[in-house]
Amino acid sequence: MTGNLGRRSAPAIRLAAGTIALALSPAVAGVLAARSLGPDGRGELAVALAVATIAGSIGMRGFDVAIMSIDRRDLDDRAAVSLIGRRAGRVLVVEGPVAAAVAAMVLRSLPPVLLISVVSMSALSTAFLLLRALNLRSSLNRRVLASDCTVAASSLAAAIVAAARDAPAGGYVLAACLGLAVGCAVGLTGREVPAAAHPSTSAEIVSGRQLEGTLAPVAGPAWKARVFQTASFRLDRVVLAAVGGVATAGVYAAVLPIAEMTTIVQLHLAQLVNAQIADADGGRRWGSLSLSRLAIGSSALLVSAVIVAAPQLIDLIYGPEFAGGVNALRILAVASLISLVWRLAEAELFGRRAPTGAVRATVVAAVLTVGGTALLGGIGPAAASVASLVGYSAALAVVLVSLREVRRA
Numbered sequence: 001m002t003g004n005l006g007r008r009s010a011p012a013i014r015l016a017a018g019t020i021a022l023a024l025s026p027a028v029a030g031v032l033a034a035r036s037l038g039p040d041g042r043g044e045l046a047v048a049l050a051v052a053t054i055a056g057s058i059g060m061r062g063f064d065v066a067i068m069s070i071d072r073r074d075l076d077d078r079a080a081v082s083l084i085g086r087r088a089g090r091v092l093v094v095e096g097p098v099a100a101a102v103a104a105m106v107l108r109s110l111p112p113v114l115l116i117s118v119v120s121m122s123a124l125s126t127a128f129l130l131l132r133a134l135n136l137r138s139s140l141n142r143r144v145l146a147s148d149c150t151v152a153a154s155s156l157a158a159a160i161v162a163a164a165r166d167a168p169a170g171g172y173v174l175a176a177c178l179g180l181a182v183g184c185a186v187g188l189t190g191r192e193v194p195a196a197a198h199p200s201t202s203a204e205i206v207s208g209r210q211l212e213g214t215l216a217p218v219a220g221p222a223w224k225a226r227v228f229q230t231a232s233f234r235l236d237r238v239v240l241a242a243v244g245g246v247a248t249a250g251v252y253a254a255v256l257p258i259a260e261m262t263t264i265v266q267l268h269l270a271q272l273v274n275a276q277i278a279d280a281d282g283g284r285r286w287g288s289l290s291l292s293r294l295a296i297g298s299s300a301l302l303v304s305a306v307i308v309a310a311p312q313l314i315d316l317i318y319g320p321e322f323a324g325g326v327n328a329l330r331i332l333a334v335a336s337l338i339s340l341v342w343r344l345a346e347a348e349l350f351g352r353r354a355p356t357g358a359v360r361a362t363v364v365a366a367v368l369t370v371g372g373t374a375l376l377g378g379i380g381p382a383a384a385s386v387a388s389l390v391g392y393s394a395a396l397a398v399v400l401v402s403l404r405e406v407r408r409a
Contacts, residue, residue: 047246054103114170239384
């Protein structure tokens with residue numbers, strides 16, 4: 001009994017370990033950047049990273065979420081694997097670079113080094129997250145862990161070098177690019193490329209069409225949901241910089257990773273919730289999974305600790321220049337917990353292949369978060385935190401209503 005439990009929990013443990021590494025590395029790099037660049041430079045870096053992240057989400061086309069919604073049995077079929085390989089290749093060769101080019105046009109006024117680094121990061125993040133999803137759904141959990149740890153170690157080492165050399169904001173983005181590139185190489189290690197040249201039988205053609213019928217209804221809505229979700233999580237600092245000033249955005253961006261650390265691992269575990277529900281043909285509910293309860297309980301404890309110790313944390317990590325972010329951090333910690341519940345509930349919608357409600361929720365979150373930040377930007381870093389809290393709460397309400405409708409159907 002104990003051995004079976006250990007085998008079932010092993011994927012979650014490996015995913016959690018890799019996610020911790022992926023979360024800690026940019027958090028530490030952000031601290032180094034904030035101490036070196038100050039609020040203004042940290043704000044410039046935050047804007048650049050936000051645009052790169054949004055471009056990467058656009059380039060992904062929702063394919064990573066669709067992969068996690070595939071029944072594991074389909075991965076044993078040669079035609080299905082070949083189809084997935086072709087779709088992945090199209091994302092990497094066409095759609096990812098196009099999104100990166102759009103990011104370049106939006107940020108064309110930036111310094112050349114920063115512009116090049118943003119474009120590179122948007123394309124590399126698309127490749128890395130796609131490979132991660134493929135490996136995760138193929139149960140190649142050790143490869144996922146190795147790739148995550150490699151990204152974390154490589155990018156952090158490069159960020160330390162950037163800090164030591166007093167590099168500008170672009171240097172820190174290039175450090176992240178280096179880590180993603182090495183992580184992609186590790187993620188590809190030992191992967192068999194699906195053969196597309198073999199004669200297809202009628203059975204394989206039918207199988208491929210069936211899988212396409214499974215992927216398409218999930219990938220399209222997932223893409224819209226991911227773009228709006230990323231906008232609600234990242235575009236606020238761009239708007240805050242425009243309305244409240246780059247330094248205000250820098251303070252907000254500095255405290256944000258502290259709040260995110262309370263839920264970052266648990267948010268990534270939502271991928272496994274999606275897969276567990278998909279494997280059960282939609283018969284499970286996210287609230288009944290022990291993984292969900294563990295994620296919410298552990299996050300609640302961490303959020304409580306951050307709320308109490310916010311002034312001491314900011315002073316210890318960043319110094320007095322960032323003291324204005326105390327209230328923003330406290331509000332963000334609560335918003336992060338609500339975001340976690342939202343994402344776990346959303347995973348059930350994707351697992352049941354009913355993602356329409358998830359798309360509606362992300363649109364609501366994006367509008368309220370970005371719009372609220374624009375309206376309240378003059379009050380300081382807490383403006384984006386209040387807007388995020390309202391936006392995430394509204395998104396959770398929309399998802400829960402959609403789940404009730406889906407379960408009744």
